[in-house]
Amino acid sequence: MALYLLVLGVCLLVIGSVLIILMTTSTPRYRTEPKDLLALFDKALESRVSETEWNAMIGYPIRHDEYLDGVRRRASQLMEEYGRRWQIAQGKPLLNTAGQQELQALRDHLAAHTALRQR
Template sequence: MTLFLLIFVVSMVVIGGTITMMMLSRTPRYRTEPQHLLRLFDRVLSGEASANEWHTVVGYPVRHDEYLESVRRSAMLIMDEHGRLSQAAAGGSLLSRAGREELTMLRDHLAAHMALKAGQREF
């Protein structure tokens, strides 16, 4: 009988501890930052990014920054208009030449915006 009680108490402590930890922990959240988009854009322009990587970063809505959300939506439009997913699967580029030019302009605009915000923080 004592063995049963010992096993029961240990089981309840383990189960209770697990439930307590699960209730106190938060759900992990992914927060897209400008650096993530710049890194992805650079990888796409150099032909190193996969379609999965593109959809993982660009397919996730940005709720904390309206400007980044507009950049993300512009990138989605570029992919919709100029995307070449079938060629990318065979080792080609994700975007056509016109798409890469548009993405370069979007990337430069985002980099300039980041530099401007960094310059404003210094003052």
Template sequence: MGIILTLLLSLSAFVIVVWTLMHLRTPRFRMDRQSFVRGLEDVISGQASETEWRALVACPMRHDPRLEQLRLECLKIEEREYNEGSPYLFTQAGIKQLREVRRQLLTEIAGQQPKS
């Protein structure tokens, strides 16, 4: 009788754990446009580390197609102009191109603000 009770309790615990794991949502990272601008500003000013740059451009931004387009543009700039220098991660040409991406994004953000 004790073995059957132990098996039932073990099976119940296993089912509860499996059910819980199946219904938990995985955490999702969603960068918004303002956060992306701040990240670009840190890179442009030489305040961002390589790790911060990777965090900025590593995750696809499926929730915002325009932001995803700009992220891909940043990756193209990285391919051509990445410097791994300190404090600037990009060449002067790369920083100029990142400023242009930042300007485009700020213009779009300003255009979305409700007019009072």
């Protein structure tokens, strides 16, 4: 009987501890920041970005910052208009020449906006 109570107590302690830990921890959240978009745009302009990496960043809505979400939506539109997905495997740019020029302008605008915000 003493062994039964000991095992029951240890089980309740372990289960209770796990429940407390699960209830007090929060869900991890990923927040896209301007530096993340700038790094992605730089990689895209240098033809070092994969389609998966592009889609993971651009396909996920940014809910905490309306301006960044607008930049993300514009980058998505650039991919739809000027994207060359089939040539990434050959080491060619993600966007054609006109798309790269517009992406460079979008990147410069985001960099200037971020610099103004940090002042």
